[in-house]
Amino acid sequence: xxxxxxxxxxxxxxxxxxxxxxxxxxxxxxxxxxxxxxxxxxxxxxxxxxxxxxxxxxxxxxxxxxxxxxxxxxxxxxxxxxxxxxxxxxxxxxxxxxxxxxxxxxxxxxxxxxxxxxxxxxxxxxxxxxxxxxxxxxxxxxxxxxxxxxxxxxxxxxxxxxxxxxxxxxxxxxxxxxxxxxxxxxxxxxxxxxx
Numbered sequence: 001x002x003x004x005x006x007x008x009x010x011x012x013x014x015x016x017x018x019x020x021x022x023x024x025x026x027x028x029x030x031x032x033x034x035x036x037x038x039x040x041x042x043x044x045x046x047x048x049x050x051x052x053x054x055x056x057x058x059x060x061x062x063x064x065x066x067x068x069x070x071x072x073x074x075x076x077x078x079x080x081x082x083x084x085x086x087x088x089x090x091x092x093x094x095x096x097x098x099x100x101x102x103x104x105x106x107x108x109x110x111x112x113x114x115x116x117x118x119x120x121x122x123x124x125x126x127x128x129x130x131x132x133x134x135x136x137x138x139x140x141x142x143x144x145x146x147x148x149x150x151x152x153x154x155x156x157x158x159x160x161x162x163x164x165x166x167x168x169x170x171x172x173x174x175x176x177x178x179x180x181x182x183x184x185x186x187x188x189x190x191x192x193x194x195x
Contacts, residue, residue, distance in 0.1 A: 002088075003036075007044055008072060008080040011054060015071035018042055029148055045070055053079055098159070102166060122163050125156050132156070 010016065010024050018041055025036045045068075048054040053076035059067045072080075098121060105114040136149050 003040075004044055004048060005080060005083045007041070007048065008053060008076050008083075011070055011072040012077065012080060015069050017067045017069050018045065021045075021070070028142075028144060048076065052076075098162070118163055118166060122160065125160050125163075129153060129156050 006025060007021060010021055010028070013024075016024065018038060022036050022038055022041055025041075045054065045056065049056050049070070053073060054070045055073055056068050056070045059069055061067055101117055101121075102114075105117040108114070132149050132153050136146070
């Protein structure tokens with residue numbers, strides 16, 4: 001649960017309330033991660049509190065609604081230390097919407113459909129690369145933000161490499177050679193034999 005652990009890391013600096021954590025997170029990782037939904041953050045905070053990893057204290061305010069300040073517990077610090085000591089392991093398999101699109105395009109058996117999917121994906125990825133280059137140039141940030149931009153660029157370049165690999169293979173021929181589980185056309189169906 002990386003976001004849970006990121007919240008623990010932010011609270012290891014100092015106690016904070018929800019909107020402070022949201023601002024700290026977005027400042028720490030920059031625009032490339034995307035904004036942190038405040039409703040999701042409050043769900044994370046509730047879970048961390050329930051699990052005993054943070055303590056939450058309601059602080060009354062004169063003009064505004066009460067503020068809830070969260071602080072890391074010793075158990076929370078131990079969990080953060082445990083998480084930091086382990087490598088980041090990908091979930092089993094490689095799930096990517098683009099691969100599902102490739103499979104669907106290959107199954108159509110139409111070159112134009114597959115070419116269109118590849119062409120649009122390449123154009124989209126190149127546009128993302130340009131946006132990242134502009135973000136780096138326009139908003140020089142912290143070393144962590146810069147590293148996140150570099151990671152995003154490397155992921156996009158790897159995705160472009162996948163498109164190159166697809167173009168070097170004949171996915172349509174591979175699909176057409178795959179064994180079919182469909183009923184052979186020569187066999188009459190039950191409906192046709194009954195007529």
